[in-house]
Amino acid sequence: MKTEKIICAGFGGQGILSMGQLLAYAGMDEGKHVTWLPSYGPEMRGGTANCHVILSQEPIDSPIISQATTVVVMNLPSLRKFEPYLESGGLLLINSTLVKEESGRVDVRTLRVPATQCAIDLGRDEVANMVMLGALLALTDVVEPDSVIRSFDKAFEHTTPELSELDVQAMKLGESLIK
Amino acid sequence: MKTEKIICAGFGGQGILSMGQLLAYAGMDEGKHVTWLPSYGPEMRGGTANCHVILSQEPIDSPIISQATTVVVMNLPSLRKFEPYLESGGLLLINSTLVKEESGRVDVRTLRVPATQCAIDLGRDEVANMVMLGALLALTDVVEPDSVIRSFDKAFEHTTPELSELDVQAMKLGESLIK
Amino acid sequence: MAKVLMKGNEAIALAAIKAGCRYYFGYPITPQTELLEYMASELPKVGGVFVQAESEVAAINMVYGAAAAGGRVMTTTSSPGYALMQEGISYIAAAETPCVIVNISRGGPGLGNIQPAQSDYFQNTRGGGSGDYRLLIFAPASLQETVDLVQESFTLAQKYRMVVLISADGMLGQMMEPVDIKEVDSPEDEEKQWALTATEGKRPPRAIYSLYLDPVELEKANERLQANYEKVSKLEERYELLQMDDAQLVIVTYGSVSRIVKSAISLLAGEGIKVGLIRPISLWPFPKKAFEQIPDSAKGLLTVELSRGQMVDDVRIAAKGALPVHFYGRCGGMIPSPREIADEVKRILRGDKS
Amino acid sequence: MAKVLMKGNEAIALAAIKAGCRYYFGYPITPQTELLEYMASELPKVGGVFVQAESEVAAINMVYGAAAAGGRVMTTTSSPGYALMQEGISYIAAAETPCVIVNISRGGPGLGNIQPAQSDYFQNTRGGGSGDYRLLIFAPASLQETVDLVQESFTLAQKYRMVVLISADGMLGQMMEPVDIKEVDSPEDEEKQWALTATEGKRPPRAIYSLYLDPVELEKANERLQANYEKVSKLEERYELLQMDDAQLVIVTYGSVSRIVKSAISLLAGEGIKVGLIRPISLWPFPKKAFEQIPDSAKGLLTVELSRGQMVDDVRIAAKGALPVHFYGRCGGMIPSPREIADEVKRILRGDKS
Amino acid sequence: MSDIKFLVAFDRETCKGCGLCQSVCPENIILMDQEHVNGRGYHPAYIQDMEQCIGCQRCALICPDVVIRIEKIDAKEES
Amino acid sequence: MSDIKFLVAFDRETCKGCGLCQSVCPENIILMDQEHVNGRGYHPAYIQDMEQCIGCQRCALICPDVVIRIEKIDAKEES
Amino acid sequence: MTVLFEKTSGLTDEPTIYCPGCSHGIIQRLVAEVLDELGLMDSTIGVAAVGCSVLSYNYFNCDMLGAAHGRAPASATGIKRVHPGKMVFTYQGDGDLASIGTAEIIHAAVRGEKITAIFVNNAIYGMTGGQMAPTTLLGQKTSTSPDGRKAESAGMPIRMCEMLATLEGAAFVERVAVNTPAHIRSAKQAIRQAFKTQQAGQGFSIVEVLSSCPTNWKLTPVAAMQWVEDQMIPYYPLKNFRTPGEAR
Amino acid sequence: MTVLFEKTSGLTDEPTIYCPGCSHGIIQRLVAEVLDELGLMDSTIGVAAVGCSVLSYNYFNCDMLGAAHGRAPASATGIKRVHPGKMVFTYQGDGDLASIGTAEIIHAAVRGEKITAIFVNNAIYGMTGGQMAPTTLLGQKTSTSPDGRKAESAGMPIRMCEMLATLEGAAFVERVAVNTPAHIRSAKQAIRQAFKTQQAGQGFSIVEVLSSCPTNWKLTPVAAMQWVEDQMIPYYPLKNFRTPGEAR
Numbered sequence A, B: 001m002k003t004e005k006i007i008c009a010g011f012g013g014q015g016i017l018s019m020g021q022l023l024a025y026a027g028m029d030e031g032k033h034v035t036w037l038p039s040y041g042p043e044m045r046g047g048t049a050n051c052h053v054i055l056s057q058e059p060i061d062s063p064i065i066s067q068a069t070t071v072v073v074m075n076l077p078s079l080r081k082f083e084p085y086l087e088s089g090g091l092l093l094i095n096s097t098l099v100k101e102e103s104g105r106v107d108v109r110t111l112r113v114p115a116t117q118c119a120i121d122l123g124r125d126e127v128a129n130m131v132m133l134g135a136l137l138a139l140t141d142v143v144e145p146d147s148v149i150r151s152f153d154k155a156f157e158h159t160t161p162e163l164s165e166l167d168v169q170a171m172k173l174g175e176s177l178i179k
Numbered sequence C, D: 001m002a003k004v005l006m007k008g009n010e011a012i013a014l015a016a017i018k019a020g021c022r023y024y025f026g027y028p029i030t031p032q033t034e035l036l037e038y039m040a041s042e043l044p045k046v047g048g049v050f051v052q053a054e055s056e057v058a059a060i061n062m063v064y065g066a067a068a069a070g071g072r073v074m075t076t077t078s079s080p081g082y083a084l085m086q087e088g089i090s091y092i093a094a095a096e097t098p099c100v101i102v103n104i105s106r107g108g109p110g111l112g113n114i115q116p117a118q119s120d121y122f123q124n125t126r127g128g129g130s131g132d133y134r135l136l137i138f139a140p141a142s143l144q145e146t147v148d149l150v151q152e153s154f155t156l157a158q159k160y161r162m163v164v165l166i167s168a169d170g171m172l173g174q175m176m177e178p179v180d181i182k183e184v185d186s187p188e189d190e191e192k193q194w195a196l197t198a199t200e201g202k203r204p205p206r207a208i209y210s211l212y213l214d215p216v217e218l219e220k221a222n223e224r225l226q227a228n229y230e231k232v233s234k235l236e237e238r239y240e241l242l243q244m245d246d247a248q249l250v251i252v253t254y255g256s257v258s259r260i261v262k263s264a265i266s267l268l269a270g271e272g273i274k275v276g277l278i279r280p281i282s283l284w285p286f287p288k289k290a291f292e293q294i295p296d297s298a299k300g301l302l303t304v305e306l307s308r309g310q311m312v313d314d315v316r317i318a319a320k321g322a323l324p325v326h327f328y329g330r331c332g333g334m335i336p337s338p339r340e341i342a343d344e345v346k347r348i349l350r351g352d353k354s
Numbered sequence E, F: 001m002s003d004i005k006f007l008v009a010f011d012r013e014t015c016k017g018c019g020l021c022q023s024v025c026p027e028n029i030i031l032m033d034q035e036h037v038n039g040r041g042y043h044p045a046y047i048q049d050m051e052q053c054i055g056c057q058r059c060a061l062i063c064p065d066v067v068i069r070i071e072k073i074d075a076k077e078e079s
Numbered sequence G, H: 001m002t003v004l005f006e007k008t009s010g011l012t013d014e015p016t017i018y019c020p021g022c023s024h025g026i027i028q029r030l031v032a033e034v035l036d037e038l039g040l041m042d043s044t045i046g047v048a049a050v051g052c053s054v055l056s057y058n059y060f061n062c063d064m065l066g067a068a069h070g071r072a073p074a075s076a077t078g079i080k081r082v083h084p085g086k087m088v089f090t091y092q093g094d095g096d097l098a099s100i101g102t103a104e105i106i107h108a109a110v111r112g113e114k115i116t117a118i119f120v121n122n123a124i125y126g127m128t129g130g131q132m133a134p135t136t137l138l139g140q141k142t143s144t145s146p147d148g149r150k151a152e153s154a155g156m157p158i159r160m161c162e163m164l165a166t167l168e169g170a171a172f173v174e175r176v177a178v179n180t181p182a183h184i185r186s187a188k189q190a191i192r193q194a195f196k197t198q199q200a201g202q203g204f205s206i207v208e209v210l211s212s213c214p215t216n217w218k219l220t221p222v223a224a225m226q227w228v229e230d231q232m233i234p235y236y237p238l239k240n241f242r243t244p245g246e247a248r
């Protein structure tokens, strides 16, 4: 596996940071070197939240990503802010429910996923992140879906069985959109 | 006039600082360069107070005296502390009412003045400093007594005519002890 | 213990607890807050004491009291909060009471922002308190190094009766990385011969203070401190060197940003440019010895910081004028990319900038 | 005005008033207190405002408010009190609001004592607040120089929208010396385009702050500050040189202790030993230019301070490793005699000590 | 002509969908638009049946984001 | 034998001559020794007529420098 | 057509960073409305504290200073002493005013400083993510009182108005809430009186406003308003503690 | 022969630096006597504040810490939390406790910190030479209120006990004086009760002691005691404000 550098970004409250943490926990579970770096503080409310996740077979120097292999954006400001970070040939995942606009990048692989709509359909806006994650896992081999599911307890400390169930459902739905 | 470096020392409350200030004001009145540097702070109460006064025809570098031409001590701790500062051949003035002990210095000119006793006789312990100052002026030409009297207003900001009168009387008494 | 994935702030807290820290006094401030929160939830579980102070001023003075009472004590904060602690730190240093402080720094001056920055170098290394005192300061670059140094800090603080400061920034405080946090054997410390424990009628009273009205006494107290600092500066210089042989240029950098510098050095190596690295781990004592190992091939030094050049002073002093000292830094939460740093190196080697 | 014999603290206060200072916020602390007391009694007489704050923390934040409101404002304190002001000073520096601060320093660390000492050099020049900010700092040696610099400080603070710090110690604060305090023409300042005066419906609202959540903005704000500092450091280096021709050794010293050094230099001259003097008057910007004038005859530099060697760092940097830098200092209120300093010079010239 | 006496207008882009207006409306006529999400990610409030509005302004009073503007439609002169 | 019932002793060297003891003594028997100055520069307190002391301890209670020690001379057994 | 309610010109058009349903927005609007209605907006200088309202210098349509955490009353004092004829107010949270800034608010009151403090008590540190404040209720769970505040280790919640009302310099002291339209109306009245007290030069004035923090309380905005009613008001009674001219 | 009065072993033999007639000496003796009589001296740790009593770590015969100006209650908190079984007290002046240390004393009380504060109110900054304190009386001349304190610019004197008594955590609050033998006896009672409150773990306790400063008041020691009676007590009534177990 090559080194994966993933930026996830969206509104505060869209579960961006947990999405990233799930990837990091799963990567660690698979014996990879991992780092996770969030944006933090008041910009999380109202503004945007994002995190940088790196998974690698090698020790990781900087936890900050200046050239991402994958960018996942859940809203328009995040698309505009982070599409330039994507390396040529990288993967751009867009939450098409909230982002009607197109990316300006033509040198990358772009995929539009109606994540929020799927989540609304599942009855909980909050699981849009899991739909997106499912799609990401279906598209790449960054980590195994099972490693992610094994990490639920760690990333969502106070989750209930019902919510976990919904999360898995959302992830599967995301996967299914791709396959 | 050679440069005069005078250290005055005694209990807090014995008017040590004013004695020094009077010398400085008088020196300035006479067109000399002067500096005055007090000890200060809580050591003034209970402990000892002292000040360094320099009068010179030349600009003065350090206001701190490491070799004094004259040392005036009003109590025993001050004698012990400051007699080593006196240069050979210098003048040592001791308040003999409170200091029964002798100085260890034999290479200096020592004079014992019963300043506190004189002050008690005048009815006010507080004017012992003026008795001492009178003696000092009679012994040296550091400044003219008149220059000192002219400086009363400046050094004793809130004095009354009666108190000034007493101060002058004490000074004269001090002078008379010498002449 | 196996490696766990933890947020820097929480890892520091856990490391401290495992090193026997049982007293914590702090005040919330981003990007340090998770540390306080972790202490609030975990310390009571091991019989420790967590107190949220009314301010950083109160926090550091509680630390002073607890340290004087012989407790293993810590506080943590971030830049503006650290500024408020300066008077208290000066008191603690003067009283020779051991404690550990963590400053997870952020952008300044003033309220600035909460992003990673290293512009506390001056207040960390030169203090903002009055008097001739020093702190033992470590600036780790990875979470593993951070937790190891935090644990050692408690030992060193006791040993030297000194304040040990861990200087990190928001990046280290906020990121997650796998760490292995050891259970430190913290045998009940031998009875501290100086601590305030009440006499219990068994010994004469003790007093801990920093007032010496008599200058002779105060100078003596200062000399005692200096002698201790002398010892510490001989024994505790720490640094990492990388790729110094044949280096054309040596980068001096520390803490979080050194990780990016390492990426830049790899980048440059790929382009056939050899760049060495001196990474001070102890900021005080500043690792002067590292500078003796600069190869003759080096044409200069480049200091890289997340500030406008505060460590440059120490680098200049350590380099003794032997080599030109260049500087590259970003600030206010801006983080340079490895590319930017590599480009700067190339510019310097081309001689575009001196 | 003719020369008058005044205590340093009172002379500073009067000089400030004559330079148009109309707002003063402070807190008592020895050996600065007479300054506060003079302001309390004299400011109201000229229609000014004196407020005794509840603490130094409050005082500096009142200064921040008054400065932001466009007032000519000052505060004064001494070492531990100055430490408490660090956060506020960082805010003021970040907000670019002009004010004058006087630090009449005393012995440390901790409570220390109230005797003259210069161990605030670090906290004065490197700050204890967070962020990349600087103060313009003057360290006068005589009362005349002090009052002149205090008066100029108000002008410079406005000009550069910067904090100007007068660094003096208890000796200067407490001693009396004749001074001539000028009546400064302080023409009603042109309307400050940035001050908070309420809009009165005539202009858009103004805001003064130091928070920049966006790192790009915060870095820009920092660059603006740096550009200003760059300018100041070009224009405001100040120093006194003495007897540099043929000097065998050059002493670098500042403030009160430089007076004693001068006596020592005379002493040595009497013995046929030529010693030069560099006396930094501005501590920041540190007068690097002065060091270009060190004669070839000089075998080394000797830094003399009333501390354990804090200015040495700046001297080393300025000397660029060209000459050995020796140090001699006393602390805690101990003051060296001219003889002691002269002996040290002789020891160095004999090569007893390096 | 309609029976609308009051016009309650919401700025859909600044609304944060907090639901406070809804909770205080005595006529229960305010709803959150679950179908739409505005540019800031919220479901904005809207009024279902404007005719029932009694112009009490409770919604506007409690709205933390000053999203609501209320007008009274002047009654026709009835002479 | 004397009529002294109480022994009030002053440590003349620690006395600061403040006169507080004098001011509270109901029997008015405490005086300041104007003739002498102790090593710290003060005129110490002393008692003029010990027989009049009623042992009320007011002087000791108010003395800020804990200069005063009071003893009661036990009455002779009168049997 | 008559406009019954519209945005006051005392506020700028800047969107706030507050969370949905956070009552900071209501309080800030009331202050702006009062200043506007009294015709004082143009002669007012405000001081924003550090907390969720830290950016309020972008929201109020008047000159504003961004103060250091807890020190707004000191900086307001500096401003007021330079411009005694202007209206000066601080806008502070409970962490800011009742914790780190305790000395500054008390001494502004002691001095009878002619400023108005708007004190937003939401029983928590909002900005930093929900730590215990001195005002946090007994048993209330926060990130630094994870098992609920305990009197044994953290003491009882502080009632600032009751404490400040003991000071002679505090001319107007009132506690209000903004959890219902009725309370909002009274809150506005109190804010108006506070500014009038300042205008009349009668001394220091403060209005404590019980406010919600749905995010850190982990409640919906509507439930948060109910929590103010059920939990906060019983401990923090809504009441006027001091009015100029009234006997103590 | 029976000893009726002698120096308590709670005090060392170190001569104090206090001025003649300064009542700091009386108060410090009372504290030592009480601790001695309660048999607590050996299990006590004291905290000396910055002020004229700064050297009190040399006077009390127990372990002592020299705290930073105003921060004694914070440092005492640190000590008490490490040694919950020991008695911990602070000895603070009015500049220290009521000015720079306002936040620290209030929050020690809010937390119900089990410490005892001995608060020496002499209406002035003694140590630094007689500046105005927050407790300086109206019209009282000090070096920073040379024409007498004016309410207009400096406000009214602060009554700390009245303010602290509003806090739940303050279990014992009493104001006493030491200007007469009778007052001294009551003062000792109050100090005893304060320490007993701490011993019983009932919360924070404070005794405010009206004290003289002949030097800075520019009065003889005897006149100074009279000034306490005539000027201070009317404004600062001697009174118990809180006793554990009593209804508020």
Ligand SMILES: Cc1ncc(C[n+]2csc(CCOP(=O)(O)OP(=O)(O)O)c2C)c(N)n1
Pocket: C027, C028, C029, C030, C056, C080, C081, C084, G050, G051, G052, G053, G069, G092, G093, G094, G095, G096, G097, G120, G122, G124, G125, G126, G127, G128, G133
């Ligand atoms: C000196 C200092 N310490 C800590 C902080 C971090 N901080 C920012 S806001 C805040 C408290 C916010 O709580 P509150 O005042 O209650 O306001 P709210 O956000 O709840 O409205 C803190 C502790 C800071 N900025 N400066």
Ligand SMILES: Cc1ncc(C[n+]2csc(CCOP(=O)(O)OP(=O)(O)O)c2C)c(N)n1
Pocket: D027, D028, D029, D030, D056, D080, D081, D084, H050, H051, H052, H053, H069, H092, H093, H094, H095, H096, H097, H120, H122, H124, H125, H126, H127, H128, H133
């Ligand atoms: C931070 C700081 N500010 C100021 C001082 C100076 N200072 C020493 S004691 C004191 C006040 C003393 O007054 P008070 O507390 O009333 O005690 P008193 O001497 O009257 O007993 C002050 C301001 C200091 N030591 N530290």
Ligand code: SF4
Pocket: E006, E008, E024, E025, E026, E027, E028, E029, E030, E047, E052, E053, E054, E055, E056, E057, E058, E059, E060, E070
């Ligand atoms: S004005 Fe009253 S009735 Fe109309 S929508 Fe608003 S709350 Fe409902």
Ligand code: SF4
Pocket: E010, E014, E015, E016, E017, E018, E019, E020, E021, E022, E044, E045, E062, E063, E064, E065, E066, E067, E068, G021
């Ligand atoms: S109260 Fe305001 S922000 Fe909240 S839903 Fe209603 S209109 Fe939107």
Ligand code: SF4
Pocket: F006, F008, F024, F025, F026, F027, F028, F029, F030, F047, F052, F053, F054, F055, F056, F057, F058, F059, F060, F070
């Ligand atoms: S014990 Fe009473 S009567 Fe005797 S000397 Fe003392 S005060 Fe006077």
Ligand code: SF4
Pocket: F010, F014, F015, F016, F017, F018, F019, F020, F021, F022, F044, F045, F062, F063, F064, F065, F066, F067, F068, H021
């Ligand atoms: S009260 Fe004490 S110190 Fe004062 S005069 Fe009497 S014995 Fe001496």
Ligand code: SF4
Pocket: A045, G017, G018, G019, G021, G022, G023, G024, G052, G122, G126, G127, G212, G213, G214, G215, G216
């Ligand atoms: S965190 Fe709380 S106080 Fe802050 S904006 Fe959000 S709801 Fe309001």
Ligand code: SF4
Pocket: B045, H017, H018, H019, H021, H022, H023, H024, H052, H122, H126, H127, H212, H213, H214, H215, H216
């Ligand atoms: S200055 Fe005042 S308080 Fe201090 S020792 Fe002297 S009389 Fe007592």
Ligand SMILES: [Mg+2]
Pocket: G051, G093, G094, G095, G120, G121, G122, G123, G124, G125, G126, G133
């Ligand atoms: Mg709050």
Ligand SMILES: [Mg+2]
Pocket: H051, H093, H094, H095, H120, H121, H122, H123, H124, H125, H126, H133
């Ligand atoms: Mg006092």
